[in-house]
Amino acid sequence: RNNGATPLFMACREGQLECVRLLLEAGAAIDQAEEQGATPLFAACHQGHLEVAKLLSSYGASRAATPFGTPEEVATEEGHADIAAWLVASRGWTPLAHLETLTAARATSLLRSGASLHEGEPTPLRRAAGGAGEAAALVRRAAAPWSPTSHSLFPAAARARAARLVLSLYEIHERYHLDSAGATNGIAALDFGHCVLGFAIARE
Known part of the structure; x- marks a missing residue:
C-alpha cells in the first residue's frame, strides 16, 4: 500500500x-x-x-x-x-524564470508555447540579463526583434504571422523580378524586408 x-x-x-x-x-x-x-x-x-x-x-x-x-x-x-x-x-518567479534549472530544450519549449518574458518578479528577462547558461541566452535572444534566426523561439501565432509576411515579401520580390544586374539590390531589399518584419511581429 x-x-x-x-x-x-x-x-x-x-x-x-x-x-x-x-x-x-x-x-x-x-x-x-x-x-x-x-x-x-x-x-x-x-x-x-x-x-x-x-x-x-x-x-x-x-x-x-x-x-x-x-x-x-x-x-x-x-x-x-x-x-x-x-x-x-x-x-514571484514564473516557470521561465528558473534559468539555472531549465535545460535548453525546456526553455525553448516554454518560449514556443508563449511563456511571457515580462511576467513575474523578477521577470525572466530581468533574470536573464546578466545570467550565464543556455536558458538565459535563449531568453535574451527571444527578447530581440523577430528575425529568421530567432523565429523558432516565438509562439505559434507569431511564427504563423512571420511565415505569411515572409511569403508576401518573396512574392512581391518575384513579381517585380530583378535581372542579374539588379540582383544585389534585390538581396538588399529582402534583407531590409526582414529587418522591417522584426518590428511587425510581436511575441506577446
Missing part, C-alpha cells in the same frame, strides 16, 4: 532527480497529493531535496498549503535552510 502516492511523489520524496525529470517530461500530474494531502513539492521540501524542489517549481508546482503546512514552512521546520531561503527568493 502506498497511501495514494504517485510515482512522482515517491521519486520526489526519495530525491531521485532524474526520475522526477523524466516523469515531469512525460506529463505526470505535478500537484497530485497522496491520501493525507502532501504534494510532491511538500515531500521534496520535507526531505531536504533542493534540486528536486527547484525542478518541480520550474514546472509550476503549487506552493499552496497542505494539511501539514506550506512547502516553505516545512522546509523551515525541518531545518532545511537552503530550501527555505530559495523558496522565499523565488516566490
Whole structure:
C-alpha cells in the first residue's frame, strides 16, 4: 500500500532527480497529493531535496498549503535552510524564470508555447540579463526583434504571422523580378524586408 502516492511523489520524496525529470517530461500530474494531502513539492521540501524542489517549481508546482503546512514552512521546520531561503527568493518567479534549472530544450519549449518574458518578479528577462547558461541566452535572444534566426523561439501565432509576411515579401520580390544586374539590390531589399518584419511581429 502506498497511501495514494504517485510515482512522482515517491521519486520526489526519495530525491531521485532524474526520475522526477523524466516523469515531469512525460506529463505526470505535478500537484497530485497522496491520501493525507502532501504534494510532491511538500515531500521534496520535507526531505531536504533542493534540486528536486527547484525542478518541480520550474514546472509550476503549487506552493499552496497542505494539511501539514506550506512547502516553505516545512522546509523551515525541518531545518532545511537552503530550501527555505530559495523558496522565499523565488516566490514571484514564473516557470521561465528558473534559468539555472531549465535545460535548453525546456526553455525553448516554454518560449514556443508563449511563456511571457515580462511576467513575474523578477521577470525572466530581468533574470536573464546578466545570467550565464543556455536558458538565459535563449531568453535574451527571444527578447530581440523577430528575425529568421530567432523565429523558432516565438509562439505559434507569431511564427504563423512571420511565415505569411515572409511569403508576401518573396512574392512581391518575384513579381517585380530583378535581372542579374539588379540582383544585389534585390538581396538588399529582402534583407531590409526582414529587418522591417522584426518590428511587425510581436511575441506577446
